Amino acid sequence: MTVLHVSDLGVNLAGRQVLDHVDLTVAAKEHVGLIGPNGAGKTTLLRALLGLLPVRTGRIEIDGRTPAEARGTIGYVPQRHEFVWDYPVQVRTAVMTGRTHRIGWLRRPRSEDRNAVQEALERVDLTRLSRRPIGELSGGQRQRVLVARALALRPKLLLLDEPFTGLDVPTQEILTRLFRELTAEGTAILMTTHDLPAAAETCHRLCLLNGTVVADGSPDELRDPAVWLRAFGVARSEQLLHSLGVSR
Numbered sequence: 215m216t217v218l219h220v221s222d223l224g225v226n227l228a229g230r231q232v233l234d235h236v237d238l239t240v241a242a243k244e245h246v247g248l249i250g251p252n253g254a255g256k257t258t259l260l261r262a263l264l265g266l267l268p269v270r271t272g273r274i275e276i277d278g279r280t281p282a283e284a285r286g287t288i289g290y291v292p293q294r295h296e297f298v299w300d301y302p303v304q305v306r307t308a309v310m311t312g313r314t315h316r317i318g319w320l321r322r323p324r325s326e327d328r329n330a331v332q333e334a335l336e337r338v339d340l341t342r343l344s345r346r347p348i349g350e351l352s353g354g355q356r357q358r359v360l361v362a363r364a365l366a367l368r369p370k371l372l373l374l375d376e377p378f379t380g381l382d383v384p385t386q387e388i389l390t391r392l393f394r395e396l397t398a399e400g401t402a403i404l405m406t407t408h409d410l411p412a413a414a415e416t417c418h419r420l421c422l423l424n425g426t427v428v429a430d431g432s433p434d435e436l437r438d439p440a441v442w443l444r445a446f447g448v449a450r451s452e453q454l455l456h457s458l459g460v461s462r
């Protein structure tokens with residue numbers, strides 16, 4: 215079952231075309247890696263899916279609804295530096311903000327909301343730190359707060375913006391295992407990453423983006439080095455090919 219359907223999407227920022235003719239689907243139980251060079255438009259695409267940017271052309275459907283209608287069902291994990299960590303709140307309160315849209319502004323959380331937060335904290339193994347001020351957390355703990363905040367919505371679609379950046383290997387493993395469990399339970403995941411080996415190992419499908427979709431297929435289907443060089447807009451890069459485990 216298709217959860218995310220993007221067709222012919224075009225997005226301009228400050229009058230400049232950032233995305234053009236983007237077609238992409240993500241099904242339930244599928245983990246798709248969104249890969250491309252710096253400035254390729256990966257974050258812009260995620261923000262368009264969240265309904266945070268006006269689209270120039272095309273359509274976005276999430277579970278048959280527009281991004282604005284689907285907002286309460288999309289979990290979003292932004293890049294760590296985009297979150298305000300010096301705000302004086304505890305972990306459990308930060309995680310509860312993931313449900314703000316569903317609870318309604320200035321409304322009190324109900325038991326259903328508290329249960330969802332508790333469950334999300336357990337899934338990322340943060341129960342013990344639930345009363346810790348978020349400003350006192352390490353980078354890996356902060357990443358897990360952001361994931362819990364997105365999971366508190368019990369989302370059908372989870373959007374992850376570079377969730378592995380700066381994490382040690384055990385924390386990466388915890389998150390990889392969690393993402394596997396989530397897809398097995400039916401969640402659709404779209405994840406940007408610059409960690410190509412991890413993406414090839416974790417994702418069912420890779421979408422190579424550079425302003426538009428350059429290639430889309432399973433890691434096995436994308437073994438042609440030429441496709442990767444085209445996606446990254448370079449004539450040759452030994453390091454890129456080495457990190458993919460392919461050579462010319």
Ligand SMILES: Nc1ncnc2c1ncn2[C@@H]1O[C@H](COP(=O)(O)OP(=O)(O)OP(=O)(O)O)[C@@H](O)[C@H]1O
Binds near residue numbers: 227250253258
């Ligand atoms: N608010 C903005 N106004 C104008 N241009 C923007 C804005 N945000 C991003 N851009 C431009 O849009 C393009 C795509 O940026 P985006 O952040 O989506 O790329 P990305 O693929 O996520 O890159 P990275 O891998 O470096 O995070 C870039 O050229 C960037 O300069």
